Amino acid sequence: MTDEESYKVGEEPCPKCREMGNDRSGDNLAVYSDGHKFCFACKHYVKGNNEMNTPVEREPKPWTPLVGEYEAIPSRGIEEKTCRKFGYTIARRDSGAFHIAPVYKNRELIGQHVRQEDPKDFKWKGTPRGAELFGQHLWERGGKKIVVTEGEIDAMTVYQVNNGWPVVSLPNGVQSAERSIKDNLEFLASYNEIIIMFDNDDAGQSAAKVVAAILPPGKAKIAALPLKDANDCLMNGQSKQVVSAIWQASPYSPDEIMHVSSITRTDVDMDSVIPYPWESLNKFLVGNAKSDLTLWASGTGSGKSTILRELAAYHLDAGRSVGMVMLEESPSETLDDLISLKINSPVRVVRAMEIMNHVREKEGKHPMAVEFAGFDQEEYDAARASLNDTNLYMYNHMGRKAMDNILGRIEYMAVSLECDVIILDHITALANAMLTDDNQNERIIIDNVMSGLESLAERTGVRIHIVSQLKKSDKAHEEGSRGTLQDLKGAGSLASVPDAVIMLERNRQDPDEVKANTTTVRVLKNRMTGRVGPASAFYYDRTTGRLRDVEFEEEDGKIVPNIDPFKEESG
Numbered sequence: 001m002t003d004e005e006s007y008k009v010g011e012e013p014c015p016k017c018r019e020m021g022n023d024r025s026g027d028n029l030a031v032y033s034d035g036h037k038f039c040f041a042c043k044h045y046v047k048g049n050n051e052m053n054t055p056v057e058r059e060p061k062p063w064t065p066l067v068g069e070y071e072a073i074p075s076r077g078i079e080e081k082t083c084r085k086f087g088y089t090i091a092r093r094d095s096g097a098f099h100i101a102p103v104y105k106n107r108e109l110i111g112q113h114v115r116q117e118d119p120k121d122f123k124w125k126g127t128p129r130g131a132e133l134f135g136q137h138l139w140e141r142g143g144k145k146i147v148v149t150e151g152e153i154d155a156m157t158v159y160q161v162n163n164g165w166p167v168v169s170l171p172n173g174v175q176s177a178e179r180s181i182k183d184n185l186e187f188l189a190s191y192n193e194i195i196i197m198f199d200n201d202d203a204g205q206s207a208a209k210v211v212a213a214i215l216p217p218g219k220a221k222i223a224a225l226p227l228k229d230a231n232d233c234l235m236n237g238q239s240k241q242v243v244s245a246i247w248q249a250s251p252y253s254p255d256e257i258m259h260v261s262s263i264t265r266t267d268v269d270m271d272s273v274i275p276y277p278w279e280s281l282n283k284f285l286v287g288n289a290k291s292d293l294t295l296w297a298s299g300t301g302s303g304k305s306t307i308l309r310e311l312a313a314y315h316l317d318a319g320r321s322v323g324m325v326m327l328e329e330s331p332s333e334t335l336d337d338l339i340s341l342k343i344n345s346p347v348r349v350v351r352a353m354e355i356m357n358h359v360r361e362k363e364g365k366h367p368m369a370v371e372f373a374g375f376d377q378e379e380y381d382a383a384r385a386s387l388n389d390t391n392l393y394m395y396n397h398m399g400r401k402a403m404d405n406i407l408g409r410i411e412y413m414a415v416s417l418e419c420d421v422i423i424l425d426h427i428t429a430l431a432n433a434m435l436t437d438d439n440q441n442e443r444i445i446i447d448n449v450m451s452g453l454e455s456l457a458e459r460t461g462v463r464i465h466i467v468s469q470l471k472k473s474d475k476a477h478e479e480g481s482r483g484t485l486q487d488l489k490g491a492g493s494l495a496s497v498p499d500a501v502i503m504l505e506r507n508r509q510d511p512d513e514v515k516a517n518t519t520t521v522r523v524l525k526n527r528m529t530g531r532v533g534p535a536s537a538f539y540y541d542r543t544t545g546r547l548r549d550v551e552f553e554e555e556d557g558k559i560v561p562n563i564d565p566f567k568e569e570s571g
Contacts, residue, residue: 012037016044017202025228028203030175038175041202063126066091066112068100076153077234082160086135088152101152103128103171104137113152113171133168133184135159141190147223147246148181148188148211150174150198154230158197161230161239162246166191174198177207181214189216195249197223197230204229212252221249274420274463277314278549280536281521285500286528288421290461293454293497297468297488298504299481303519303540303547304467307504308423309334310547311465312392313341315421321391323413323422325406327429331394335387337545342383345375346545371543393417406430407452414462424453426467428489443492450493468494481505485524501525502535517542518550518561537561 011030017023017039029039029046036048068089072080083089087102096118103111103126111126113134134152147167149155155169170180177198181188188194194215198204212220223245227233233242273287288294298304305326312322316338326334336347350370357367395409413419424430431445457464471489483503485495495501505520521536537552539561551562 014039014042014044016042022202025201028201030173039203041206063111065109066098066100066114066125068092068098073099073153076157076231078153078156079160082156085138085159086152086156088156099152101134103131103134105131107137128171130183131171131180132187133180134171135168136184136187139166139168141187143191145193145195145246146188146191147195147197149230150177150204150207151229154197157230157234158242158246161234161242165246174203174207177211178214181211185214189219192219193221194219195221195223195246196252197225197245197249199229200225201228209252213254215252218251220252222252223249274315274318274320277310278521278536278538280549281502284523284529284531284535285526288463289499289528290463291457292463292499293450293457294463294465294500294502295468295488295494295498296465296502296504297470297483297494298506298519299470299483302504302506302508303538304504305329305425306540306547307519307538308425308465308467309337310341312421312423313338316387316390316392320420321393321418323393323395323410323417323419325395325410325422325424327397327425327433331396334394335384338387338392339380339383340545342386343375343379344544344546345379346542347375347380349545350374391417391419393419406434407449407456410453410464411456411460414456414460419462421463421465423465424467426469427494428469447493450497454497466498483522483524495525498525499527514539514561518552520552 011027013026014023014028017028020042022028022041023039028041029037029044031037032048034048035046037046038044068091070080070084070088071090072078073083073090089100091098091100096116099115099117101113101115102109103113109126110131111124111128113128114123114125115121116123133148135155139146143166145165147155147158147162147165149158149167149169150173151169155167158167159165170177172180196208196211198208198211208222212222225233225245226238226241227236230242233239271290273289275282275287276285296304296308305328312324315322324334329337333348340347353368353370357370360367393413395406395413410422410424413422427446427449430449431442434445434449435442453464453466456462469489470483470487483505485501487503488494488501501524503522503524505522506516506518508516510516517540519538519540520534521538523532523535526532534552534554537550539548539550540546541548553560553562
């Protein structure tokens with residue numbers, strides 16, 4: 001036999017499905033004569049031997065139909081009159097028996113799908129491109145109900161057990177389901193109900209949903225069989241179950257559309273909400289829930305990075321996994337700042353002071369007075385060792401800030417490293433680094449990043465904290481001007497996507513040192529409770545490098561911290 005097009009020659013396990021614990025039957029991956037392989041369940045594709053970049057239209061080659069005889073098929077329980085109805089014949093040669101299924105287009109025979117019994121093999125004769133569904137030539141357009149199966153044997157089985165109701169099958173198996181249904185959509189759409197009865201395996205059920213989605217709304221139904229396929233049911237004495245499956249088929253509903261009765265509530269997850277290190281924010285936001293996106297925004301120098309490092313240290317101390325993407329500092333700088341929080345001493349500042357005083361000493365000058373809490377190397381090493389024992393992962397941008405793969409790296413943190421919390425500081429730097437000659441639109445880049453982060457959080461449950469700068473305006477944000485959602489720099493998605501938006505306000509120029517080192521924490525968006533407004537005040541102790549959640553009062557619309565900077569924090 002000669003054939004013009006690639007044809008299915010067998011099946012084998014799909015490696016991608018197996019990686020996900022699927023394809024228990026070991027036959028999801030269809031193997032074709034030109035070497036290419038395709039899995040309908042997961043769309044895994046293996047390139048063939050003779051594939052070209054541009055398909056070439058060829059004239060149909062002359063062909064001679066293979067002639068067979070009408071026979072019953074005892075091994076499949078199919079009667080001779082059923083085979084005669086569908087034009088299904090068997091040719092017997094010295095090399096074995098060949099089952100021949102006719103392939104039509106516009107009621108003209110254009111090919112044959114030939115299956116050899118032993119060894120099991122598939123061949124195409126003719127040119128089956130754009131073929132009708134198997135059995136389609138038997139039925140007039142229009143009617144109440146039609147069944148679509150995967151293969152010819154199943155189609156004839158359904159016809160035989162269901163008293164001759166219209167039934168068709170895919171001309172080349174489930175791997176060509178979408179193309180075959182699209183080619184014959186007008187015919188199928190003429191029926192009131194279209195019952196999809198594909199095999200009860202991963203590939204068949206995935207294909208059933210794909211096919212149902214392209215059929216006219218309200219017409220598609222998916223039948224559920226007790227065994228692998230209709231013929232299995234026939235051979236195991238369950239013909240009535242095939243008929244019942246047709247009449248009890250469920251109307252197709254996209255996975256995203258659910259009836260309330262199909263929604264199940266899982267057991268309460270005691271880790272679904274985790275606290276903030278600051279009681280004031282816990283009261284305002286009722287903690288930090290799974291899948292939450294939280295946006296922190298302020299003008300330059302208002303303490304965003306400091307606050308997020310405190311947040312990271314708190315979760316690490318609680319035994320949670322943290323991923324940090326700090327785009328304006330190196331991993332070693334981030335590490336030193338986290339060590340600072342453990343030893344209550346600003347490591348980088350203390351070291352800079354030591355170096356400067358060493359230089360002054362060599363120059364014969366008096367050393368400058370050290371106003372910061374010091375530390376010794378033993379304390380530092382102990383804190384470093386403590387951090388080494390945590391699940392802390394940091395993105396090393398290596399000074400390049402090549403961010404085209406940043407979402408993939410964040411997804412790796414969430415999925416492979418199973419981080420509970422991820423910090424991105426900051427999205428404005430990320431967007432600037434992603435600007436290219438082809439894309440100079442910061443807004444579109446930020447929209448895409450926020451959409452990707454939202455999807456990741458929903459899929460994995462990870463909590464993502466994002467830092468954003470404010471756009472330039474007449475407001476003096478560096479002097480504590482009140483911020484609003486309209487001040488966010490970049491895109492509208494910065495306000496619309498997050499579950500919470502927290503604005504930080506600080507007047508660094510205030511002559512009162514306490515006020516100059518106090519950041520107002522104002523909640524602008526709160527999906528959990530809807531409560532917005534001033535939530536807290538964080539006082540930054542420069543001598544220790546630590547933040548304190550302090551009480552505050554409002555005077556003339558401004559936040560005034562109510563603290564004694566020289567009083568030790570209790571607890």
